[in-house]
Amino acid sequence: MAAVVQIIGYYGAAPGTKTALTVQRYCTDNQRDPGLAFPCNVPPSGMTYYSYWVFTGAEIVGGTYSQLSNWRWFTPGSIKNDWSGMVQVALKDTGDPGCPVGNYAPPAGVQGQYGYDIMDPGHGVPYFKNDVIGCADADLYTTTNPLVFDRTVFTPQSASKITKLVCHQYVLEDDTTFGEKGELSNGIRWQEI
Numbered sequence: 526m527a528a529v530v531q532i533i534g535y536y537g538a539a540p541g542t543k544t545a546l547t548v549q550r551y552c553t554d555n556q557r558d559p560g561l562a563f564p565c566n567v568p569p570s571g572m573t574y575y576s577y578w579v580f581t582g583a584e585i586v587g588g589t590y591s592q593l594s595n596w597r598w599f600t601p602g603s604i605k606n607d608w609s610g611m612v613q614v615a616l617k618d619t620g621d622p623g624c625p626v627g628n629y630a631p632p633a634g635v636q637g638q639y640g641y642d643i644m645d646p647g648h649g650v651p652y653f654k655n656d657v658i659g660c661a662d663a664d665l666y667t668t669t670n671p672l673v674f675d676r677t678v679f680t681p682q683s684a685s686k687i688t689k690l691v692c693h694q695y696v697l698e699d700d701t702t703f704g705e706k707g708e709l710s711n712g713i714r715w716q717e718i
Contacts, residue, residue, distance in 0.1 A: 526588050526589045527588055527589070527590065527717060528585055528587070528588040528589070528590040528593055528717055529585070529586050529587040529588040530583050530584065530585050530586065530588075530593070530713075530715070531545050531546075531583070531584050531586050532545070532546045532547075532581065532582075532583055532713055533545055533546060533581070533582050533583065533584050533687070534546045534549050534557055534579060534580055534581055534582075535580045535582075535626070535629045535690060536555055536556065536557055536631075537555060537631065538631050539629060539630065539631055540626075540627070540629060541580070541626070541629040541631065543584070543687070544557055545584075546581070549579055549581060551565055551576035551577075551579065551612075551694065551695035552564065552565060552576060552577065553565060553566070553576060553577055553634060553635070553636060553637050553638055553639060553640055554577060554636055554637065555577060555631055555632050561705065563636065563637050564705075565610075565639075565695050565697055566638060566639060566697070567697055567699065567701050567702075567703050568639070568697060568698070568699050568701075569699065570699050571699060572699060573642075573696060573697065573698055573699075574638075574639040574640075574696075574697045575634070575639055575640040575641065575642050575643075575694050575695065575696055575697070576639075576640050576694045576695035576696075576697075577632030577633070577634055577640035577694065578615075578632050578640060578643050578650060578692055578693065578694040579632070579692070579693060579694065580624065580629060580690040580691065580692055581598065581690060581691045581693070581711070581713070582623070582626075582675075582687060582688045582689060582690040582691065582713075583596060583687070583688045583713050583715070584686055584687045584688070585679055585686035585687075586686070590681065590717055590718070591680065591681075591718045592678050592679065592680055592717070592718050593678070593679045593715050593716070593717050594676065594677065594678040594679065594715065594716050595673060595676065595715055595716040596623070596673070596674055596675035596676075596677070596688045596689070596713065596714075596715050597671035597672060597673050597674065597713065597714050597715065598614075598666060598671060598672045598674050598691045598711065598712070598713050599666050599667050599668050599670075599671035599672065599711065599712050599713075599714070600612065600663045600664060600666055600667060600709070600711050601667070601709065601710060601711075602664050602665075602666075602667035603664065604663060604664050604709060605662075605664055607706070607707060607709070608695075608701075608702075608706045608707075608709070609700070609701050609702040610695055610696055610697045610698065610701040611662055611663070611664065611695075611696050612662075612663035612664075612693055612694065612695055612696070612709075613643065613660035613661065613662065613663060613693065613694060613696050614660060614661055614662075614663045614666065614672060614691060614692070614693040615643045615644075615650065615653040615659075615660050615691075615692040615693070616653075616656070616658045616659065616660060616661055617653065617656055617658065618656045618657055618658050621673070621674055621675050621676055621677075621689055622672060622673075622674050622691075623674035623675040623688065623689025623690055623691060624650070624652045624653070624689055624690045624691075624692050625652075625689050625690075626685075626687055626689070626690060628651070628652040629690065630650045630651055630652065633648050634648075640694060642694075643660055643692060643694060644656075644659050644660060650692055652692075653692065663693060663711075668712070671714065672691070674688070674689055674690075674691050675688045675689040677689070688713075691713075
């Protein structure tokens with residue numbers, strides 16, 4: 526039997542509440558899926574708006590395995606074409622771009638209006654906002670070129686079975702098409718022995 530892994534997100538005030546995911550919606554509130562409440566808004570001319578940032582990771586919840594490692598996150602690579610906005614993903618100057626669970630920061634912004642940029646100097650994610658590298662276009666990370674966000678090797682004896690977290694958010698320019706967007710299927714995969 527292989528390892529049993531679930532996809533998770535973190536929400537709420539720090540230190541965050543771990544939530545198993547089947548859906549994760551970009552919105553302007555600190556919720557996993559508020560439906561059509563708290564939508565991402567197209568900004569006025571010359572401005573950029575952001576969704577609240579979200580954190581996505583994986584948790585080993587059972588099964589039989591020796592090691593799990595090389596945790597990778599990917600998108601379909603077509604977000605800009607499908608949605609007309611873009612999704613940005615946080616990177617690090619050194620080390621894995623995944624955020625340790627202990628460094629989770631609740632999303633911030635003006636509820637129902639816009640979120641702050643992950644890299645915002647005053648309101649961004651403390652774990653990322655002072656790095657030079659900044660964020661990348663999530664369309665760059667596909668099944669053939671995924672983002673390796675955590676190189677940790679997990680064994681049955683590992684104290685924690687939760688990976689680092691990918692931090693990402695939807696970015697809307699003033700030319701972003703208004704309206705509900707179709708489903709987007711991002712994924713996480715890993716190596717297992």
